[in-house]
Amino acid sequence: MPFIFHIPHSSFEIPTKYLADFAISKDELESEKIKMTDSYTDELFIDCVADGDEKIIFPVSRLLVDVERFSKDDKEPMAEIGMGMLYHSCHDLSELRSSNAFNKELKTTYYDQHHKAFTGLVDGQLKSYAEVLIIDCHSFPTKPWPYERNQTGDRPEICIGTDAFHTTTEIEVALTNAFRKQGFDVNLDTPFSGSIVPMKFYQKDERVKSIMIEIRRDLYMDEATGGRNLSFTKTKQKVQSAISNFRRELFK
Numbered sequence: 001m002p003f004i005f006h007i008p009h010s011s012f013e014i015p016t017k018y019l020a021d022f023a024i025s026k027d028e029l030e031s032e033k034i035k036m037t038d039s040y041t042d043e044l045f046i047d048c049v050a051d052g053d054e055k056i057i058f059p060v061s062r063l064l065v066d067v068e069r070f071s072k073d074d075k076e077p078m079a080e081i082g083m084g085m086l087y088h089s090c091h092d093l094s095e096l097r098s099s100n101a102f103n104k105e106l107k108t109t110y111y112d113q114h115h116k117a118f119t120g121l122v123d124g125q126l127k128s129y130a131e132v133l134i135i136d137c138h139s140f141p142t143k144p145w146p147y148e149r150n151q152t153g154d155r156p157e158i159c160i161g162t163d164a165f166h167t168t169t170e171i172e173v174a175l176t177n178a179f180r181k182q183g184f185d186v187n188l189d190t191p192f193s194g195s196i197v198p199m200k201f202y203q204k205d206e207r208v209k210s211i212m213i214e215i216r217r218d219l220y221m222d223e224a225t226g227g228r229n230l231s232f233t234k235t236k237q238k239v240q241s242a243i244s245n246f247r248r249e250l251f252k
């Protein structure tokens with residue numbers, strides 16, 4: 001069972017042509033990126049990718065398009081607060097975009113293309129293997145932002161997110177134990193839950209497994225400035241060791 005590492009929120013990139021879509025200043029937008037980006041998750045997980053695995057990294061900021069949301073607002077719970085596929089709200093629920101702004105080009109160019117490629121990776125792996133495991137790679141702030149549904153202040157170092165259909169107990173236990181053996185404080189589905197699966201397979205194909213890993217940001221970065229902190233390398237190494245041990249435990 002190969003892994004597919006899905007890294008959707010690591011990019012700060014917003015092409016210049018789309019900057020006029022935003023209702024905040026350039027400096028405010030840069031500040032919002034620091035708050036909302038899962039900074040460095042591409043770097044933290046890149047060395048976990050082994051032979052036979054795949055990775056897919058979304059190339060632009062989630063503030064432009066969020067590929068982890070359902071594309072239709074009536075299916076996406078976060079759309080109620082202006083954070084569907086296209087965000088209209090900032091982290092504090094103030095205005096990010098005009099509430100009536102919808103750019104079809106963004107969906108076609110970024111959202112649809114990403115999910116087409118993601119689906120293709122899963123299809124490709126299933127041609128060679130009986131099963132595939134998606135590892136959905138994220139990070140989260142030490143303190144909850146106002147938009148978050150779970151406002152619990154006591155946040156674990158690692159949050160493991162599961163899906164009732166696509167996450168087996170074996171996978172859940174093995175990954176949780178692997179991170180705990182590295183000394184991390186780990187919670188299950190708190191403060192975030194769920195894990196992404198392309199719609200072609202979602203709730204339909206049990207061969208497609210999925211589990212989410214959320215890393216608390218103070219473990220590797222300065223949340224105020226957005227820079228790496230002194231623990232970055234150590235945290236990266238511990239994450240890599242956890243994934244390696246998880247892989248061995250799963251396939252022993």
